Amino acid sequence: MYIIYESDSGFTKRYAEIFAEKTGLECYSLYMSRIKVKKGSDVIYFGRVMQNEVDGFKKARKKYNILALCPVGLKMPTNAVKEEIAEANELTENLPKLFYLRGGYDPEQTKGLEKTLINLIVSDLEGKGDDMDAVEAQYLADLTDGADYVNEENLAALLDWYSKC
Numbered sequence: 001m002y003i004i005y006e007s008d009s010g011f012t013k014r015y016a017e018i019f020a021e022k023t024g025l026e027c028y029s030l031y032m033s034r035i036k037v038k039k040g041s042d043v044i045y046f047g048r049v050m051q052n053e054v055d056g057f058k059k060a061r062k063k064y065n066i067l068a069l070c071p072v073g074l075k076m077p078t079n080a081v082k083e084e085i086a087e088a089n090e091l092t093e094n095l096p097k098l099f100y101l102r103g104g105y106d107p108e109q110t111k112g113l114e115k116t117l118i119n120l121i122v123s124d125l126e127g128k129g130d131d132m133d134a135v136e137a138q139y140l141a142d143l144t145d146g147a148d149y150v151n152e153e154n155l156a157a158l159l160d161w162y163s164k165c
Contacts, residue, residue, distance in 0.1 A: 001165075002037050003027040004064065005046035006056030011103035012072040014150045016046040019070075022155070023162055030056045039063050044162070045096070048103070049073035050114075052088035066096040067165070070158060072103035074142055074149075076135055099158040104148035118143055 003025050007013035013029075020027035025044070028036050037043070043064040047054035049071040060066060069091065075081050077100045085091075086098055110118055125132060125140040132140070141147075 001025055001042040001044065001067070002033070002064075003046065004030055004033045004037065004043050004060060006030045006048065006054075006060075007046075007072075008048050008055065009104075009106050009109045011148070011150050012046050012048050015070065015072055015101050015103070015155065018150075018152055019044070019046075019155055019158065022152070022159060030060060033060075033064075037064065040065055042067055044068045044070065044158075046070040046072060046101075049075075049085060049100075051117075052084045054085065054089055057089055068097040068099060068158065068161065070099045070101055072101045074103060074105045074147065075139060077102055078135070097161060099161070101154050101158075102149040104150060105142055105146055106148075107143075107146050 003016050003020050005012050005016035005027070006029065016027050041064055043060065043066050045057060045060050045066045045068070047056050054069060054071045057069065069089065071085050073081070082098060082100050085100060091098060122140065122143050125136055128136065
């Protein structure tokens, strides 16, 4: 079994590396996996979430047997967020297993189309004013100021699942 990840700003890579350290599994970027991991190998896949889609997941899914999908995003890990990700990535009820991880956001690393999209989300949230709930208010603060939620404790459910494999 291998760990493969696709990371843009480093939050996803950090989770993959922490998990590799805890499990002893080999860990590769999706790019490096082309030469390091055989087609059909069992994989735990980590990828950044953007508009509910997990970066590189479709590509990885075609080549590897993905047992667990670990999307990393900024939103709080609610059931609604998990359901949206499962639907957008066409997950079945059982496989791959979904473990959403709250990552982070660095406004300094954002550019181009992604920056435009973030600015639209920020404007939309700011437009809600007093109608904004606590989850939306935290999301707005994270998008405005940046945030880093990566920590080993967030991997507890994944580590528990892995220990039973």
